[in-house]
Amino acid sequence: MKRYLSVVISLISLYGLSNFVEARQIHKERSIYRNVVITEENNIRCMRFETRRRNITNQACIDLKDKDRLVFEYAHGVLAGYAINPNPHRILILGLGGGVLSNVMHQLSPQAEIVSVDIDPVVVKLARKYFDYQENEKVRTEIKDGRVYVKRALLKNEKFDWIILDAFNGDYIPEHLMTKEFLLEVKGLLSPNGILSANTFSNSKLYDYESVTYQQVFGKLYTFQAPTKGNRVIFGCNCEDFKKFPNASESLVSQLERYKVDPTEVWRAISDKVDWNTSSDVLTDQYSPANLLKRVD
């Protein structure tokens, strides 16, 4: 009896300990949309939306021991866009997260104007507090729905050289940011030869629908498949022909070293292979059941 009891007690304490070791919650804040939580584990600090689900998706992570290291694989892929345009003047990031990409891009192109848009003011606040998100005269934040920002920017005839879509990390996909009409609006904001990098999904039935939609708007696509995670970065271009994804220049390779980005690995994961069902339906404002499609394999 005693033996059983001690086994039970040690199991319970192990479970408690494992929870503690798994991710220590250092801050929690309520926003109008959800609870935003900051966790730390093995010197990795992450931002996540509170959930009871087992598969947790982090919105942003930094390595506290090496703050320059880019923790997320997809971010390595996004930076490959510098090979296409090494000198962007205006960058738009839809979906701020921890502001990690904005910080890196500000370091890589300090002359560029960077606008980050996020719907949740608490995410922006915690990015400043816990992820050292830098804002200055070149870098600014707009608290808005991404689609609303894009539509307003179009009315003002604004142009961007590089647009990064990074609003698809949560459990719920903003369906109005996946449609053909939205992508056409985004394309309308791109300057001639401007590029789009979209962090998207690589599993479920949504893959085919989403890929076909991007393809219809941008034509030729290149994709970066994250080696170990389910992310995929789609590259589209507002140009006549997007025949080749340029290799990383020597200066880019040396610049990326600081962020522990291995160009060989990244460029190996980039391809123009069309591995989706091209006869899938296109997602439109009239038909965009992205969240339902995500549940279907």
Place this chain on the structure above:
Amino acid sequence: MCFEMLGGRMLAPFFGSSVYVWGSIITVFMLALSIGYLSGGRLSLFNPSVTRFGCIFIVSALTLLPTIFFSEPIFEWVFERIEDPRYGSLVAATFVFLIPSIVMGMIAPYSIRILTVSADSSGQTAGFLYFVSTLGSAIGTIMTSFYLVLWMEVNQIIWFTFAILFGAGCIALILGQLDNRVQSEISRNFEKDNSKNSKLASQV
């Protein structure tokens, strides 16, 4: 509820899907229903009939047509004029969803009037009607959000709703006409009987 769920999807491309937009939609629908209940109840005071009941269904179906054909230019027009997504979505939702929802709201109190036989059973009638309408709302919500958006485009779902309302209205009109005929037949027979009776009485 089906219409309300679609409202969110229709507004999202212009005003986003932030919590304000949902707040606007729910506000407009609730406001419309309250006006609809009030005016439906008033309307039921004047010569209530199944034919008129059917007309409400048909009018509510017809008010969906501008939503199908003009919602986008209306949203665009509001978007260009009101920058704040809270008031923008509120005004846009009012323009497009208020009138159809008012007319749909008129159906419930009018149904109570049609179904009520006596004051004693009026509570039961109202209870049954709440049961049917709330169950319908639940089915409308789940069907729209789980299945219909996967099977059809937004406008196709509105056409589908239009067809149901229009069909129900036509059925009510037909039933109303039949009911009228039966009523007039009864009253004619009643008059005949009356005249016979009076003749008999005079002979006696």
